[in-house]
Amino acid sequence: MKQKQQQVLQIAIDGPAGAGKSTVAKLVAKQLNLFYVDTGAMYRAITYKVLINQVQFEDELNVSQIAKTAEVVLDHTDEGTVWCDGENVTQVIRSPEISRAVSTVAAYAGVRERLVELQRREAERGGVVMDGRDIGTHVLPEASLKIFLTASQQERANRRWRELVKAGKNVVFEEVAQDMRKRDRQDTEREVSPLEPAQDAVILDTTGLSVEETAAKIVALTQEAGR
Numbered sequence: 001m002k003q004k005q006q007q008v009l010q011i012a013i014d015g016p017a018g019a020g021k022s023t024v025a026k027l028v029a030k031q032l033n034l035f036y037v038d039t040g041a042m043y044r045a046i047t048y049k050v051l052i053n054q055v056q057f058e059d060e061l062n063v064s065q066i067a068k069t070a071e072v073v074l075d076h077t078d079e080g081t082v083w084c085d086g087e088n089v090t091q092v093i094r095s096p097e098i099s100r101a102v103s104t105v106a107a108y109a110g111v112r113e114r115l116v117e118l119q120r121r122e123a124e125r126g127g128v129v130m131d132g133r134d135i136g137t138h139v140l141p142e143a144s145l146k147i148f149l150t151a152s153q154q155e156r157a158n159r160r161w162r163e164l165v166k167a168g169k170n171v172v173f174e175e176v177a178q179d180m181r182k183r184d185r186q187d188t189e190r191e192v193s194p195l196e197p198a199q200d201a202v203i204l205d206t207t208g209l210s211v212e213e214t215a216a217k218i219v220a221l222t223q224e225a226g227r
């Protein structure tokens with residue numbers, strides 16, 4: 001892997017929903033003493049804002065307008081608190097309603113432009129592990145290491161279902177799987193910054209791998225990239 005010309009360590013982790021990005025990214029960030037930036041949470045925060053403003057998700061113009069002025073801030077000092085215009089939205093952005101609508105909102109160029117600006121601002125605060133769909137391809141093209149994390153569709157749906165049940169949500173597995181398939185399609189087929197591995201990304205299939213094993217691989221790759 002080629003050595004990138006930069007001072008701070010930036011690790012980009014992209015991949016589809018349920019691939020384990022956020023859990024793995026958090027652990028890698030902890031082990032390497034970096035900030036964790038959950039960009040999906042930022043798209044979710046905008047989606048929540050659209051919802052409470054009673055704007056239709058399909059109304060691109062007004063959705064983009066909301067995104068333009070929204071201040072989404074990730075708290076780097078604790079367990080990933082997400083703030084949107086001063087409101088703590090950490091919990092509410094995880095609802096199935098937001099999960100179903102977020103890919104529609106995330107497909108709008110106006111929304112992406114605003115959030116990419118905020119994400120790069122987050123990266124200016126220090127070394128980061130940033131996860132999302134377009135981090136290696138678009139947000140941090142000079143990242144020290146780019147990982148494309150994936151897993152079989154069955155395993156990804158299973159993980160997401162278990163996560164929701166653990167959080168006390170009453171969800172049906174087939175519905176979770178169906179929502180996920182729809183979201184995958186929307187994320188990979190959209191025109192602006194679709195989900196795809198960067199040309200220089202390392203593809204890691206996490207099917208059958210634990211979070212610890214996946215994180216260990218990424219830490220080892222980071223050390224290799226730094227040589």
Ligand code: DC
Pocket residue numbers: 017039040041043044102103106107131132133134135183187
């Ligand atoms: O990672 P997540 O499931 O919380 O992401 C929510 C949605 O946001 C996902 O369906 C696609 C979108 N997203 C995106 O388009 N670009 C990113 N960098 C991160 C997320």
